[in-house]
Amino acid sequence: MPRNRLLALAALPLVVILAACGGGTPTTDDVQAAATPHPLDTAGHDELVEQATEEGQVTVYSFTSRIAQVEEAFEAQYPDIDFIGHDISSSEQITRLQSEVEAGTPSADVAYISDAPVVITELLESGVLSNYVPQRVADSVPQEYQEPLLANRLSTKILMYNEEAHPDGSPIENLWQLTEDEWNGRVVMVDPSVRGDYLDLMTEFVRQSDALAQAYEEHFGSPIELSDGVENAGEQFITDLYANGLVLVDDTDNVNAAVGATDQENPPVGFTSYSDRRDNEEEGWALQASLGTTPSVGITFPAYIGMVKDAENPAAARLAADFLMGDDTPTGGPGYEPFYVPGDYPVRTDMEMPQDAAPLDELGAWDIDPQETASIRGDVADFLLTL
Amino acid sequence: MTAPPLTPAPQAAPMDPGSAAPARGNRGLGRVRTALTRPTTLLAAGVLVILAILVVSPLLGLLNTTLAADSRSAWTDVFASRMSANLLWRPLGNSLLMGTATAVLSTLVGGFLAWVVVMTRLPGRAVLGVLATIPFALPSFALALAWDAVFRNDLIGGSTGILMNMGVPVPDWLAWGPVPVAVTLTAHYFSLSFMLIAAALASVNGDLLEAAEMTGASRFRVARDIALPVVAPAVVSGALLAFAEGVSNFVTPALLGLPVRFHTLSTRLYGAITTGDVARGYVLSLVLIVVAALVMFASSRAGGRRSFATITGKGGRSRAVDLGGWSWPVGALAWAVILCTTILPGIVLVLSSLVRRTNDFSSGFTLHYWIGGSDPALAQGQRGILTNPQILDATWNTVLLGVSVAIGAGVLGLLISYVLTRSRGPRWLLGSMSAVSFVPFLIPGIALGAAFIAQFGAPVGPFPSLYGTFAILVLAGIAATIPFSVRAATSALSQVSKDVEESAVMAGAGLFRRLGAIIAPLTARGLFTGGVLVFVQMVRDLSLVVLLATPAMPVLAVLTYQYSSENFTQLANAVTVVIAVISVAATILARRLEGAAQPWSASR
Numbered sequence: 001m002p003r004n005r006l007l008a009l010a011a012l013p014l015v016v017i018l019a020a021c022g023g024g025t026p027t028t029d030d031v032q033a034a035a036t037p038h039p040l041d042t043a044g045h046d047e048l049v050e051q052a053t054e055e056g057q058v059t060v061y062s063f064t065s066r067i068a069q070v071e072e073a074f075e076a077q078y079p080d081i082d083f084i085g086h087d088i089s090s091s092e093q094i095t096r097l098q099s100e101v102e103a104g105t106p107s108a109d110v111a112y113i114s115d116a117p118v119v120i121t122e123l124l125e126s127g128v129l130s131n132y133v134p135q136r137v138a139d140s141v142p143q144e145y146q147e148p149l150l151a152n153r154l155s156t157k158i159l160m161y162n163e164e165a166h167p168d169g170s171p172i173e174n175l176w177q178l179t180e181d182e183w184n185g186r187v188v189m190v191d192p193s194v195r196g197d198y199l200d201l202m203t204e205f206v207r208q209s210d211a212l213a214q215a216y217e218e219h220f221g222s223p224i225e226l227s228d229g230v231e232n233a234g235e236q237f238i239t240d241l242y243a244n245g246l247v248l249v250d251d252t253d254n255v256n257a258a259v260g261a262t263d264q265e266n267p268p269v270g271f272t273s274y275s276d277r278r279d280n281e282e283e284g285w286a287l288q289a290s291l292g293t294t295p296s297v298g299i300t301f302p303a304y305i306g307m308v309k310d311a312e313n314p315a316a317a318r319l320a321a322d323f324l325m326g327d328d329t330p331t332g333g334p335g336y337e338p339f340y341v342p343g344d345y346p347v348r349t350d351m352e353m354p355q356d357a358a359p360l361d362e363l364g365a366w367d368i369d370p371q372e373t374a375s376i377r378g379d380v381a382d383f384l385l386t387l
Numbered sequence: 388m389t390a391p392p393l394t395p396a397p398q399a400a401p402m403d404p405g406s407a408a409p410a411r412g413n414r415g416l417g418r419v420r421t422a423l424t425r426p427t428t429l430l431a432a433g434v435l436v437i438l439a440i441l442v443v444s445p446l447l448g449l450l451n452t453t454l455a456a457d458s459r460s461a462w463t464d465v466f467a468s469r470m471s472a473n474l475l476w477r478p479l480g481n482s483l484l485m486g487t488a489t490a491v492l493s494t495l496v497g498g499f500l501a502w503v504v505v506m507t508r509l510p511g512r513a514v515l516g517v518l519a520t521i522p523f524a525l526p527s528f529a530l531a532l533a534w535d536a537v538f539r540n541d542l543i544g545g546s547t548g549i550l551m552n553m554g555v556p557v558p559d560w561l562a563w564g565p566v567p568v569a570v571t572l573t574a575h576y577f578s579l580s581f582m583l584i585a586a587a588l589a590s591v592n593g594d595l596l597e598a599a600e601m602t603g604a605s606r607f608r609v610a611r612d613i614a615l616p617v618v619a620p621a622v623v624s625g626a627l628l629a630f631a632e633g634v635s636n637f638v639t640p641a642l643l644g645l646p647v648r649f650h651t652l653s654t655r656l657y658g659a660i661t662t663g664d665v666a667r668g669y670v671l672s673l674v675l676i677v678v679a680a681l682v683m684f685a686s687s688r689a690g691g692r693r694s695f696a697t698i699t700g701k702g703g704r705s706r707a708v709d710l711g712g713w714s715w716p717v718g719a720l721a722w723a724v725i726l727c728t729t730i731l732p733g734i735v736l737v738l739s740s741l742v743r744r745t746n747d748f749s750s751g752f753t754l755h756y757w758i759g760g761s762d763p764a765l766a767q768g769q770r771g772i773l774t775n776p777q778i779l780d781a782t783w784n785t786v787l788l789g790v791s792v793a794i795g796a797g798v799l800g801l802l803i804s805y806v807l808t809r810s811r812g813p814r815w816l817l818g819s820m821s822a823v824s825f826v827p828f829l830i831p832g833i834a835l836g837a838a839f840i841a842q843f844g845a846p847v848g849p850f851p852s853l854y855g856t857f858a859i860l861v862l863a864g865i866a867a868t869i870p871f872s873v874r875a876a877t878s879a880l881s882q883v884s885k886d887v888e889e890s891a892v893m894a895g896a897g898l899f900r901r902l903g904a905i906i907a908p909l910t911a912r913g914l915f916t917g918g919v920l921v922f923v924q925m926v927r928d929l930s931l932v933v934l935l936a937t938p939a940m941p942v943l944a945v946l947t948y949q950y951s952s953e954n955f956t957q958l959a960n961a962v963t964v965v966i967a968v969i970s971v972a973a974t975i976l977a978r979r980l981e982g983a984a985q986p987w988s989a990s991r
Contacts, residue, residue: 065949087949091661099840105854118663188544191645194658247543248648250641253956258544268544283744381662385470 038307040314041132045322049078051315057082058316061097062112063090063303066338073334074323081316090115091196094122101128101309109317111306112324114155115196116370117203117377119304124148129306134322137348141325145347148371151302152324152336154345156274157201158298158365160259162267163288170290172269174219175212178241185245188258188270193384194250197301201271203373203380204299204366206234211295218294235383242387252276260285271298274357275343289343291358300345300365326351426898431806435820437799441866442823445830445838446676449669458666465670474655474667475674481565482634482652483678488569489576489633490626496573496724497580497625498618503721504581505588506614509714515721516585517975521729523578524923524970525736526947526963530571531642532739533732538562543646563647568640574728575639576632579920580625583878586916587621588614590882620881623686624874631679631828631870660834669834676829680822736967740960756957772961781941786969788857788932788942789922792864796921797914799865800872804880805906807873809888824873827866832931839863839935860935860942867931868921875920879913880906919977923970943969 040048052058058081060067067085074083088096090113100106111129113119123129133146145151161170172178178187192198205212213233216224230236249255252272259270262284269290277287290297305321307314326332330352331340340346342357353359453461465475497519503509504516522530539548540557550557560566591614599609615622637653644650652675659668740757744750753759759771772778806812807821827835839862843853853859883906891901907914927944936942943966950959 091663094663095665095837096840099837100854103840103852103854105852107855115663122663185542186544191658192662194641194645194654194661196662199662248645249543250645254543254545257546261545264544270544284750378664381664382464382468382470385473387473 038130038132038314040318042135043315043318045136048315048319048322052078052313052319053080055313055316056080057084058110058313058320059084059086059108060110060112060320061086061088061093061108063088063093063114064112067112069338070324070335073337074320076334077323078319081319083320091118094118097123097128097308098126104310106308106310106312108308109311109313110320111304111308113304113306114301116302116304116368117200117374118196119306120148120370121374123306128309130309132305132307132318132321134318134325136322137325140348140350142347142349144367144369145302149304149306150321150325151304151347152326153303153339153347154300154360154367155303156298156300156343156363156365157197157271158274158363159269159290159293160272160274160277160287161269161290162259162261162264162286164262164286165264165267170288170293172290172293174215174294175237175296176216176219178269179237179244183244183269185247186266186268187241187244188247188249188255188268189272190250190252190255191248193381198271199377199381199384200301200368200373201299202238202384203377204368205237206232206376206380206383207372208295208366209234212237215295229386238384239387256283256285256287260287262286273343274363275341277343277357278341289358289363291362291364296364296366298365300360300363300367302347302370427806427810430802430898431810431812434799434803434806438803438820438823438869441862442827442869444842445835445866446826448838448842449673449830449834453666453669453673455666461664461666461670464667465674473650475671478650478652478655479674479678481649482675484565485569485572485640485651486630486634486679486682489572490630492569492573493577493580493629494622494626497577498584498622500577500581500721500724501585501588503717505585507714507717509718509721511718515725517978518725518729519581520578520919520974521733521967521971522575523582523920524927524967524974525575525729525732526638526927526966527571527575527636528638528642529732529736529963530574530728531639533735534567534571534643536735538567559647563643564649565644567643568649569633571639571643572633572636574732576629577728579628579632580622582916582920583621583625583875584618586913587618587878587882589912591617617882621878624878627686627825628828628870628874630682631825634675634679635829672830672834676826679829680826684818684822733967736960737964740957740964742957756961772958772965777941778943778946778962778965781943781946782965782969784940785926785943785966788860788864789925789973791861792868792925793918793922795861795865796868796872797876797918800869800876800917801880801902801907801910801914803869803873804876805902808877808880809885825870827868828870832867832928835867836863836931836935839866855940857940860932863931863935864925867928868924871920871924872917875913875917876910879910879917882913883909915977919974922973926970926973927966
């Protein structure tokens with residue numbers, strides 16, 4: 001058909017021009033080694049302060065609004081350095097940082113970011129972010145929180161229950177109870193195919209298949225039998241959980257309200273953040289962590305601090321990272337204060353755990369390994385899509 | 388102004404003097420040469436380039452990403468894997484169902500209200516007309532939340548809705564899933580149909596109706612044979628916009644659908660992007676674009692290319708229909724619709740910014756989130772929004788952005804629709820232009836935003852990097868709202884008789900003179916309607932600006948998002964009220980201006 005050929009001819013140059021203009025969304029084509037150390041990585045504190053003061057400012061993307069309090073504290077300590085904190089969610093930070101670095105116009109120096117597995121695969125491996133560990137904390141931060149990126153604290157996604165309805169402790173002693181009739185339609189969580197941190201939780205169930213298999217045997221008295229198309233105990237648990245009327249919602253607040261609302265006769269249980277318990281009074285909830293549940297109550301995951309590639313203020317960026325790790329007092333001082341809340345855990349071994357929450361070892365949550373999680377997370381997401 | 392005394396057959400009418408047939412010998416070449424120098428052709432070429440930059444290249448960017456070596460598998464994942472049923476086919480079916488239901492219901496509801504407001508003498512219809520434009524300005528979560536407040540049952544746990552609390556059992560299908568999603572989407576988007584159809588109805592030539600009635604045609608026949616064809620382009624435009632909105636809305640199916648695992652393409656798409664599988668998300672959005680383009684193509688086939696020109700430069704205002712005994716039931720129905728879609732959700736929105744505890748209407752009320760100072764016990768010490776200087780900044784930015792985009796998109800939309808309806812270019816070209824002008828609707832805002840950063844973030848030739856500037860926001864805003872402005876301009880333009888323009892051609896007016904002096908004023912009402920749609924869309928839309936608005940230049944929608952992602956729900960809702968107030972004020976203001984811009988309907 002001549003007309004079609006004409007159309008193709010007419011369209012071709014346009015396509016070529018546009019492709020040449022670089023119209024496109026960020027790709028991770030330019031994967032490169034992120035390991036080259038920055039000259040400032042070994043600089044002492046005084047040297048950093050001196051150079052940072054010359055730079056005059058530092059811009060921080062943060063996944064939490066509490067960065068505003070950090071800003072005030074930082075500027076009180078370093079009045080000559082303007083700290084510009086921006087509250088941007090993790091998944092937005094990922095897209096934004098990729099686009100900015102690709103376009104050669106990074107507008108941030110530091111990323112304070114959650115969503116660890118995606119950060120590792122999308123930002124760290126492509127060199128958009130690099131690691132910096134202040135020498136001051138090198139000894140007090142366990143190795144797994146220094147590499148591949150420095151973390152300053154752990155957050156949680158754990159099983160919580162309504163302590164008003166169950167004053168004698170959690171009704172769930174073994175996670176497999178959630179797959180039984182008694183809890184049919186009464187387990188709530190955010191849809192893991194819509195939210196990354198819940199996908200991490202599902203991934204951890206799969207990674208902890210052995211523990212789940214053992215818990216199955218403890219609970220039911222017989223070894224676990226896998227259904228067709230299910231490869232391990234973790235997938236079996238997820239399958240059974242979904243088949244037992246698991247209720248999926250769009251937002252953690254919906255989980256909190258469903259589980260925590262007072263005056264309920266038969267409240268559900270659900271997976272949410274331990275630190276949301278601090279809103280109990282304000283919101284009229286009775287949320288409590290399901291401590292002692294076998295094999296585990298849920299997961300902890302890190303909040304990372306990363307250095308942005310080609311940032312304008314590398315020295316101030318490192319000073320800000322140092323500040324976010326907290327000072328040498330037991331509670332981390334003003335820099336860490338906004339994050340010192342019950343239900344979140346500082347990674348530094350020389351800091352005290354916040355009161356009013358179970359200490360990390362009593363909580364017994366699985367601590368995710370971001371790299372390993374990243375390696376099978378996609379498969380778990382795919383598996384969820386078959387349910 | 389009068390109609391030209393001699394009207395050539397419209398199809399053969401030369402639009403430009405230069406297009407007269409050249410000599411036979413080198414006919415082809417000569418034709419090309421003349422065609423290239425015709426202003427209409429230049430205009431078409433210019434419009435094409437703009438569309439290519441604003442729409443086609445981000446689209447190619449999306450496609451490019453999915454074709455990169457490490458993301459190519461996304462295509463097989465979506466189309467041919469064990470996930471396909473849950474990832475693509477079922478959500479696709481649900482999306483089409485929601486899009487179609489939204490389009491049909493919106494047209495019925497919007498068309499009914501437009502008829503009541505424009506064609507009847509029902510008391511209070513002016514107020515109805517203003518109220519009927521508000522739902523579009525409300526955020527879709529307000530309507531979903533209103534539904535939730537009434538119909539929520541005990542499926543999730545926590546507190547239940549008003550009906551359950553009164554002891555009325557609510558079945559799951561009424562509380563969650565396709566029914567509430569379709570109904571709340573309709574409640575949100577019927578405004579689109581209402582505005583477009585009302586604008587078209589208002590320009591129906593009263594003489595035509597009277598002439599028909601004098602020949603003895605029944606009222607039904609008048610409606611069917613005269614009024615309906617005239618408003619048909621507006622009906623189709625409204626339905627297509629509602630379809631696209633229904634297909635691409637994310638919040639409503641997420642809120643009301645997920646508890647019964649009701650997924651649409653948009654929830655799957657956003658899910659894929661937020662959990663880090665960007666390529667898969669883009670594949671899904673490309674599917675969405677193709678499917679919607681097919682729907683649009685089919686509808687333009689079905690609609691045919693008839694001409695519905697009614698603005699001929701003469702003719703009086705339509706007579707109002709006397710409803711007689713029907714005025715009570717019709718009025719009651721109209722007010723019931725408005726009550727459920729505007730007043731009730733509006734009240735829910737305002738109250739939800741005043742409650743002490745998130746979405747708990749029995750927990751008592753406080754003005755803290757509006758005017759309070761910093762109190763560590765509430766919302767982690769965030770100030771009330773009216774005492775927060777950042778809000779004033781953001782409000783100003785938002786209004787400025789809305790106005791700039793509305794003007795830019797309005798001009799571009801008029802030019803595009805002029806080329807589409809008045810130039811006689813090859814059909815495939817006009818067809819693809821029309822389709823391309825519809826596509827931005829279906830590109831997820833966040834993807835469009837990312838594409839714009841990739842495209843304009845780095846300096847291109849003599850142009851500096853636009854990243855972080857107001858200009859990139861405006862450009863992306865225009866790209867994203869082209870569907871509104873083109874639809875609005877097309878339905879307005881299709882009513883302007885070619886006779887009027889031809890008489891101007893004969894009087895020697897050039898293309899841009901005609902556009903400025905004839906087309907623009909005659910289509911003013913439709914253009915204002917489009918401008919308001921664009922403004923409202925920009926003011927309340929989040930997904931586009933979320934990446935492009937740098938934190939140093941806040942806009943209101945981004946603030947709402949930040950508040951709500953931090954679980955400061957009341958603050959988020961308070962900002963949303965501000966957004967709604969701005970949108971509604973703009974709507975009312977534009978209606979005032981419309982009156983002034985339409986001298987021929989001054990008798991109103």
